[in-house]
Amino acid sequence: MPDFLKPMSGLGVTFSSMFSPTITEQYPEQKTPTAPRYHGRHQLNRHPDGLEKCIGCELCAWACPADAIYVEGADNTDEERYSPGERYGRVYQINYLRCIGCGLCIEACPTRALTMTNDYELADDNRADLIYEKDRLLAPLPPGTPPPPHDMAPGSTEENYYRGEVSKEGRLVGRSDS
Template identity: 85%
Template sequence: MPEFLGPIAGFGVTFSTMFKKPNTEFYPDVKEPTAPRYHGRHQLNRHPDGLEKCIGCELCAWACPADAIYVEGADNTEDERFSPGERYGQVYQINYLRCIGCGLCIEACPTRALTMTNDYELADDNRADLIYEKDKLLAPLEPGMEAPPHAMYPGTTDENYYRGEVTGAAPKEESQ
C-alpha cells in the first residue's frame, strides 16, 4: 500500500463506525443488575435475634492489603451485650478511598460477620463521607429482631449462636 493512503485507511475506521448504532448506557436512570458474586459495599451481619456477629477479633483488618479497615474490640458486659461472645467490635471503619474490593477481609472473618453486598454506588463529593462507620455498615434490623444491647436468647450459649442454632425461635436441641 502506498504511504499516502495510510491516513485515509485510519479515517476509514472512523467513517465505518459513524453509521453503527450507539452503545449508550442510561446508568443513573436504568441500573443494570450486577453479577451475583460481585464485590461491592461491605455489610456487618447480625444474628436472627439482632445481636451482632462481629466479635472484634480484627482479623479482617490484618488481612486487608490496602489497610482500609480499622477495628477496635471491646468486652461485652452482662448489662450491655452487643454480640454473643466475650467481645464485640466497638469501633468498625472501612475507608473506601483505600479499599480495592479484593474480598480478603471476607475470607478472614471467622463468624461470617462481614460480607459484601451488590451495592456499587460508593461515590461522594466529600472524602470524609467515604469512611464508613459501624452505623452505615450494620445490616438493618429485620422484623422480630431487637436492637442491641440485649441479653442472649434464654437458655443459649455463644456456641449456639456460632453453630447457627438460634433462628429467632427456640434453639434446636442437640440429639444425643
C-alpha cells in the same frame, strides 16, 4: 498514493464509523444486575435476634493488604451485650478510598460477620463520606427484633448462636440435622 490523499484515507475511517449504530448504556436509569458473588460494599451481619456477629477480633483488619479496615474491640458486660461472645466490635471503620475489593477480610472472619454485598455505587464528592462507620455497615435489624444491647436468648451460650440455634424471637430452638 499522493501525499495530499493521505488525510482523506484517515477521514474515510471516521465517515464509515459515523453511520454505524451506537451502543449506549443507560446506566443511572437502567442498572444491569451484578454477578451473584460480586465484591461490592461490605456488610456487618447480625444473628436472627439482632445481636451482632462481629466479636472484635480484628482479623479482618490484619488480613487487609490495603490497611483499609480499623477495628477496636471492647468487652461485653451483663448490662450491655452487643454480641453473644465476650467481645464485640465497638469501633468498626472501612475506608473505601483505600479498599481494593479483594475479599481477604471476608475469608479471615471466623464468625461470618463480614460479607460483601452487590452494592457497587460507592462514588461520592466528599472524601470523608467514603469512610464507612459501623452504623452504615451494620445489616438492618430483622422486623420485630429489639436493637442491641440486650441479653442473649435464655439458656443459650455463644455456641448456640454460632450453630444457628437461636430464633429471631430470641428463643433457643433445636436444629434439625436430618
